[in-house]
Amino acid sequence: MTPSLLFTLSISTTFLSSVALSAFLLARAGAAPGAKQLAAFVVIVGLFALGLILPERIGAAAMALAPIGSALAVDFAIRLKGQGARTLPIVHALGAGATLLLFVFGAGAFFETHAGLRGFRYEGAGLFGVAVAIGLAAYGNGLMAFALRRAEGKRRREIAIVLVSSLVGLSTVVSFAPPLFGMAVAPWSILALPIYPALLVYGILRYEMMAANVWARRAVAYALVLLLAAAVAGLLAAAPLSFVAPSMDFASLWLVVATAMALAFAFGEPIRRAADRLVYAGPEISAEMIALWRAELAGADRPSEVMEIARAHLRAAMRPFVDVTVSGEGPEPALRCADDGGKWETTLAGFDDSPPGARRLAIVYADLLTQSLDDVDRRRRRAESERLAELGMLTSTIAHDLRNPLNIVNMAAAAPAETRAEIIEQTRRMNRLVGELLDYAKPWKLEPADIDLAAAFGDMETHIAGDAHLRADPFRFAQAMDNLIANARVAGGRVAIFVEATRDATLVHVCDDGPGVPEEIKDRLFQPFVSRSSEGTGLGLAIVAKIMAAHGGSVALGAREGFSTCVTLRFQR
Numbered sequence: 001m002t003p004s005l006l007f008t009l010s011i012s013t014t015f016l017s018s019v020a021l022s023a024f025l026l027a028r029a030g031a032a033p034g035a036k037q038l039a040a041f042v043v044i045v046g047l048f049a050l051g052l053i054l055p056e057r058i059g060a061a062a063m064a065l066a067p068i069g070s071a072l073a074v075d076f077a078i079r080l081k082g083q084g085a086r087t088l089p090i091v092h093a094l095g096a097g098a099t100l101l102l103f104v105f106g107a108g109a110f111f112e113t114h115a116g117l118r119g120f121r122y123e124g125a126g127l128f129g130v131a132v133a134i135g136l137a138a139y140g141n142g143l144m145a146f147a148l149r150r151a152e153g154k155r156r157r158e159i160a161i162v163l164v165s166s167l168v169g170l171s172t173v174v175s176f177a178p179p180l181f182g183m184a185v186a187p188w189s190i191l192a193l194p195i196y197p198a199l200l201v202y203g204i205l206r207y208e209m210m211a212a213n214v215w216a217r218r219a220v221a222y223a224l225v226l227l228l229a230a231a232v233a234g235l236l237a238a239a240p241l242s243f244v245a246p247s248m249d250f251a252s253l254w255l256v257v258a259t260a261m262a263l264a265f266a267f268g269e270p271i272r273r274a275a276d277r278l279v280y281a282g283p284e285i286s287a288e289m290i291a292l293w294r295a296e297l298a299g300a301d302r303p304s305e306v307m308e309i310a311r312a313h314l315r316a317a318m319r320p321f322v323d324v325t326v327s328g329e330g331p332e333p334a335l336r337c338a339d340d341g342g343k344w345e346t347t348l349a350g351f352d353d354s355p356p357g358a359r360r361l362a363i364v365y366a367d368l369l370t371q372s373l374d375d376v377d378r379r380r381r382r383a384e385s386e387r388l389a390e391l392g393m394l395t396s397t398i399a400h401d402l403r404n405p406l407n408i409v410n411m412a413a414a415a416p417a418e419t420r421a422e423i424i425e426q427t428r429r430m431n432r433l434v435g436e437l438l439d440y441a442k443p444w445k446l447e448p449a450d451i452d453l454a455a456a457f458g459d460m461e462t463h464i465a466g467d468a469h470l471r472a473d474p475f476r477f478a479q480a481m482d483n484l485i486a487n488a489r490v491a492g493g494r495v496a497i498f499v500e501a502t503r504d505a506t507l508v509h510v511c512d513d514g515p516g517v518p519e520e521i522k523d524r525l526f527q528p529f530v531s532r533s534s535e536g537t538g539l540g541l542a543i544v545a546k547i548m549a550a551h552g553g554s555v556a557l558g559a560r561e562g563f564s565t566c567v568t569l570r571f572q573r
Helices: 003-029 035-050 056-063 066-081 085-105 125-150 153-171 188-192 195-206 214-237 250-266 268-279 287-298 303-317 356-411 417-441 474-491 519-524 540-550
Strands: 108-112 118-122 323-325 334-339 344-349 461-464 495-501 505-512 554-558 565-572
Touching: 003 035, 035 056, 035 066, 056 108, 056 118, 066 085, 066 125, 066 153, 085 125, 118 125, 125 153, 287 303, 287 356, 303 323, 303 334, 303 356, 334 356, 344 356, 417 540, 474 495, 474 505, 474 540, 474 565, 540 554, 540 565
Parallel strands: 323 334, 461 495
Antiparallel strands: 108 118, 334 344, 495 505, 505 565, 554 565
16 A cells, blocks of 8 residues: 555545544534534534645645644633633634635645655745644633643543544644745654544543533444554555555545454454443443342332442442432432332432443433332222222221210110210220221212412411412312321320421321331321321321322421421422
């Protein structure tokens, strides 16, 4: 392979990879800050290189693009850095003005070396264009270097890798300097220019300045294939093939290119793994690992068990330790789980400074965790539904078997006053149990209306937020509050009601400072026949839970400073 053909092959590779990268950026990350400017800059890099092998007039026009290319690079640097936007009009004016000047008056002239290679010498107006291009490049890299000193974490790594790729790009055009001083030196350094788009892919995608996904991995893989093909082509130039066809006619050239591409694609699997490492820096995920996680999470019966299993999985897969919590506070990094009215949501906290691989694993695991928590709730609701069906049958039997004897006892209570009063009190309690059983077992029809929160709680101690608003069935809301307040009063001590408003819900807290809820019934507190009071029927809180479910809300034990027990009703807005 002659030096001229090797030169042509390298420049063609640069142009094709630049166009491919630019198209990918526009298609997959066009909305990201600076994506359009970067895509245009990458295309200009390819055109600039291609100018060395195009016909002289078209080639000279391509060489005149240097100032506008530098201006676009500065534009991208400013958008990445987030500062210096006020200088953009000046930057674009200099770049566009210098490029237009070179188009009108010419950028310079081509020359040939003794090896038959073609170089370009900037002359006349071209010297001004070169000065503008160098000045803008220095300004852009200076901005990046200044930002690098102040940046931290992920932003610092983003800027560092782009700055390194920019310096590599500048180093590939150093061969254009000697001709400015009269030396007819071919631009050999431009043979390394195919590395530049690949480094940009690395800088853009490794730290997710743009969308790092499967398409990003493919783009990196293709760029690596092109680089490998260029390297193989160079090796073939020194192989015996060059002696078989020393003239390297058109057919021989395509044979070299085809052989190079075939060898490059033969290494597809190692290239894919390398692309994975470049795009998804950090822990790797396999289908087998996801299947194992899913199976182990499916064995949990309660949300707390799901989260404990999740902590163990993440402890084994990631460093540093990633916590799993149900609150919005705590150490980071963490996966924050929230039950949003019967639908679980999992969000990432503290992953802004993580590489894409760690963040990718966290996103995948968050989806698995959400699905598992929803599955636990669905199984619980199914079991609850089956339990309610059995309870309905039991209720009908109890109602039938108790009410008739109760009526007889009431009519036959011709006993002394004290005994008669005790009999009547016990029959009232039994009637209340029957009534609650029937109420709990039958279907309800809600009629929502605006609740007057100021008047809803009587003479209770209340703390109501000014922006709180509640729409619910008045009868069922009053029934729920009566049950909660009665339970709180039985517990003894101070009882207070707090009403808060969030972006998507109204929260009603009924709190007391009694002895608290025994640990052994906390997980079953809202199930039928579970009570913290020996005098209770065990249906009051179960009815509250049913009322909240009918409203599309939820009830849970909460916590508030100064109180031992808080029951929180969550009404969706």
